Amino acid sequence: AFHVEGVLAEPVWSPDGSRVLFLQGGGVFSVPASGGADTPEVPPGRTSPVVSAAWSPDGKSIGYVIGDSLFVRDGRNESRGIAGFFEPNACQWSPGGEYIACASGNAISMTPGSLFGNLSPSQIVTVRVTDGVVTSVTDSLSVNQSPIWSPDGRWLYFVSSRYGPRDILAAAMSDGRRTGPAIR
Numbered sequence: 198a199f200h201v202e203g204v205l206a207e208p209v210w211s212p213d214g215s216r217v218l219f220l221q222g223g224g225v226f227s228v229p230a231s232g233g234a235d236t237p238e239v240p241p242g243r244t245s246p247v248v249s250a251a252w253s254p255d256g257k258s259i260g261y262v263i264g265d266s267l268f269v270r271d272g273r274n275e276s277r278g279i280a281g282f283f284e285p286n287a288c289q290w291s292p293g294g295e296y297i298a299c300a301s302g303n304a305i306s307m308t309p310g311s312l313f314g315n316l317s318p319s320q321i322v323t324v325r326v327t328d329g330v331v332t333s334v335t336d337s338l339s340v341n342q343s344p345i346w347s348p349d350g351r352w353l354y355f356v357s358s359r360y361g362p363r364d365i366l367a368a369a370m371s372d373g374r375r376t377g378p379a380i381r
Contacts, residue, residue, distance in 0.1 A: 280329035
């Protein structure tokens with residue numbers, strides 16, 4: 198993936214609003230919301246930079262992506278790989294913490310640089326945090342990006358070009374699976 202050293206990207210509020218998580222220099226940092234020194238959270242990958250990071254709903258863990266792998270760093274600063282799949286990016290935890298939804302494919306479109314915003318196909322998947330089971334929510338025939346859960350976890354919203362220009366679609370979810378067709 199294209200990487201710019203000085204760019205701060207993908208800011209995410211902690212669940213309690215006290216910190217902001219962000220990507221910089223290939224790694225993950227956080228900073229107090231009221232200002233102050235940043236704290237390194239996840240170092241850059243050995244072979245590629247971190248391209249996505251998100252707080253768990255309890256704020257104790259961080260899900261992050263290096264290469265084609267999704268990792269979770271727990272409250273003891275120990276990381277474990279939970280799943281490998283094609284170009285995970287834009288990952289978001291479900292409100293209950295059981296699943297992480299990610300876009301899969303076209304990760305370069307979310308990275309600052311010359312290919313930011315390109316329109317290559319991608320899909321939305323969910324990953325069960327306990328065992329890494331990956332489940333497709335969409336196909337990969339169109340652009341499917343930026344998944345985000347509803348506060349109750351019953352819906353997964355995402356941007357898709359399935360019907361032409363990019364629209365917001367909603368998929369009803371249960372146990373990390375889509376329960377019917379996604380609606381526009």
